[in-house]
Amino acid sequence: MKISAIQFAIASGNVEKNYQITEQYIRAAASQHADIIVLSEMWNTSFYPENVKDLADNDGKRTRAFLSCLAREYKVNIVGGSVANRRGAHVYNTTYIVDREGQIVSAYDKVHLFTPGHEDEVFAAGNQPAVFELDGIKMASVTCYDLRFCEWVRMAALAEAQILFVPAAWPQPRLEHWQILNRARAIENQFFVIxxxxxxxxxxxxxxGHSMIIDPWGAVLSQGDGREQIITADADMSVIQKIRERINVFRDRRPDLYDLR
Incomplete structure (x- = not known):
């Protein structure tokens, strides 16, 4: 399975420009015959301008139509990063997942809001996981700060996800955390992390930047740097079965002893 991750500098508050750039990158990745194209967090507004509530997509209508149209045109799956999404009186940080036919197969509202950045004062939190299928394979998606909550990610693995997507707007001072945490989530859950x-x-x-495609052993198959770019790697899904035959952490778990309160 060929997966392409799109990394670019989102124009803060410039929604029209961001849709234009995103379309250009999706078309470029699709022309390279990707099976799944993945975007980053808050690509419609960036993370996040003061007037994000005014700029947010109304019930995700524009974003859903935009991603569905491109997915249908190129017969490609799209994990739509996330966008500022206004529903009623609240704004959510929402990920839409679209299959090759342009159908929305999942929508995920970011669950853990980044309080150091006052995200919780602007956005409402979600409360449901996102586990879905693309091309017959179970997958899951979380968003940025969610990565730090290993219990939340483990729930995706227990739901039999084989690929985890992590759209993010991760800042420079914590690059090492970004790299270590993504590899740790891949290793401990024995799945691919995009x-x-x-x-x-x-x-x-x-x-x-430094978008990463990581295999279930924690090996980095592809990694970007700090520039705008598309990174791509082939995910060999048979690796998951092989690692779980050699080191079956799911069989050896002791959930009867775990109290996470």
Whole structure:
């Protein structure tokens, strides 16, 4: 399975420009015959301008139509990063997943809001996981700060996800955390992790890029740097069965002893 991750500098607050750039990158990745194209967090507004509530997509209508149209045109699956999404009186940080036929197969509202960045003061939190199928394979998606909550990610693995997508807007001072945490989640859950970060600046944030495609052994199959780019790798799904035959952590778990309160 060929997976392409799109990393670019999102224009803070410039929604029209961001849709244009995103379309160009999706078309470029699709022309390289990707099976799945993955975007980063908050690609419609960046993370996040003061007027994000005014800029947010109304019930995700524009984003859903935009991603569905491109998915149908190129017969490609799209994990749509996330967008600022206004539903009623609240704004959510929402990921839409679209299959090759342009159908929305999942929508995920970011569950863990980044309180150091006051995200919780602007956005409402989701409360449901996103586990879905693309091309007959179970997958899951979380968003940025969710990566730090290993219990939340483990739930995806227990739901038999074989690939985890992590759209993010991860800042420069914590690049090493980004790299270590993504590899750790891949190793401990024995699945592929597709971690897609933005680059460039938004306000006081300098995003560190370094999008990564990681296999279940923790090996980095492809990694970007700090520039705009598309990174691509082939995910050999048979690796998952092989690693779980050699080191079956799921068989050896002792959930009867785990109290996470």
């Amino acid at each position: 971690a897609v970060n933005s680059c460039g600046k938004a306000g006081s944030y300098q995003f560190c």
